[in-house]
Amino acid sequence: MKTKILIFLLFTIVTSMFAKCQSSSSGQNDPWTQQQLLDPADLAKVLNDPKSVQPIVFSVGMQAVIKGSIDIGPAMKADNLNTLKEKLSKLPKDSQIVIYCGCCPFSRCPNVRPAIALLKEMQFSNYKLLNLPQNIKVDWIDKGYPMTD
Amino acid sequence: MKILILFVALLLFESTILTLSAQSTGLEQGNKTPEIKLSNTKGDTVALSSLKGKLVLIDFWATWCAPCVAEQSELAKLYHKFNQSVFTNGKGFEIYGVSLDAKKTSWENFITTNKISWIQVSDLKFWRSPVAKTYNIQALPFNILIDGNGIIVAKNLHGVELENRIAKFLRK
Numbered sequence: 655m656k657t658k659i660l661i662f663l664l665f666t667i668v669t670s671m672f673a674k675c676q677s678s679s680s681g682q683n684d685p686w687t688q689q690q691l692l693d694p695a696d697l698a699k700v701l702n703d704p705k706s707v708q709p710i711v712f713s714v715g716m717q718a719v720i721k722g723s724i725d726i727g728p729a730m731k732a733d734n735l736n737t738l739k740e741k742l743s744k745l746p747k748d749s750q751i752v753i754y755c756g757c758c759p760f761s762r763c764p765n766v767r768p769a770i771a772l773l774k775e776m777q778f779s780n781y782k783l784l785n786l787p788q789n790i791k792v793d794w795i796d797k798g799y800p801m802t803d
Numbered sequence: 804m805k806i807l808i809l810f811v812a813l814l815l816f817e818s819t820i821l822t823l824s825a826q827s828t829g830l831e832q833g834n835k836t837p838e839i840k841l842s843n844t845k846g847d848t849v850a851l852s853s854l855k856g857k858l859v860l861i862d863f864w865a866t867w868c869a870p871c872v873a874e875q876s877e878l879a880k881l882y883h884k885f886n887q888s889v890f891t892n893g894k895g896f897e898i899y900g901v902s903l904d905a906k907k908t909s910w911e912n913f914i915t916t917n918k919i920s921w922i923q924v925s926d927l928k929f930w931r932s933p934v935a936k937t938y939n940i941q942a943l944p945f946n947i948l949i950d951g952n953g954i955i956v957a958k959n960l961h962g963v964e965l966e967n968r969i970a971k972f973l974r975k
Contacts, residue, residue: 715867716865716905716906716929717905717928717930717931719929719930719931728867756930757865757867757930758867758868758869758942758943759942762869762870764867764869788941788942789942790929790930791931791935791940791941792941792942795931801931
């Protein structure tokens, strides 16, 4: 009996952990790899240290919230994606680039995929997607990371 | 064996608490809601407190939030159904829509196109809106139902659950 209870409990835990992983990570068909996800804490550290090499940060969402980021506008719109393309065309292919939106979880965000797909298509080699699993408020603003004025 | 079961149970308990706290807003049922004073599309300030005496649904949403947009037609039905109703805890039903949009044109166009007739306010500050901070909003859509005294009577209910909760307060 005890063994059965134990098996049941272990099964429940494994299932719940699996469900959590599913909800927090991105889908299998996303155009980015796990290695291309940048931890917000790491970006905040770099932005707060003027001696660090600063990446070029593009906001492809509703509003540029992160300090020093360039406001492209929602990348789901063709004209905004063209603006991003124009700006990228002036940069060396190995530029350190960070993309973020932060409106919603990745599963619902309409903006990060077109932007990342564009970077891939243009053969940039050193770009990251800021890992904001929930949104820019929870994963950046609430943590007190640097913001635009 | 008992220790192992206890350990496993504790782990389960902890994961449940973590999940719940992630959805918590810091405002619980029975608490009075903080004041909100924001502008409507015409630029006139509409205070939440001006709706005192009514049953009010504070709906936090944005045009960029797909589930929020999908919910607006359901809110319209509730609004027309209960607008003139008398409740045990308020006279009339009102919706106070707080948008976390960033661009006025998107917000205004959506309201006009969808003929939204209830109160709509925004500071157009996206997730940087002080209201999002005050109400500790973690995700959209999010709503709070308050009674005539501004006391929270329900939190984040949607669809049939929301309709049933409102109907529960109808004066018979």
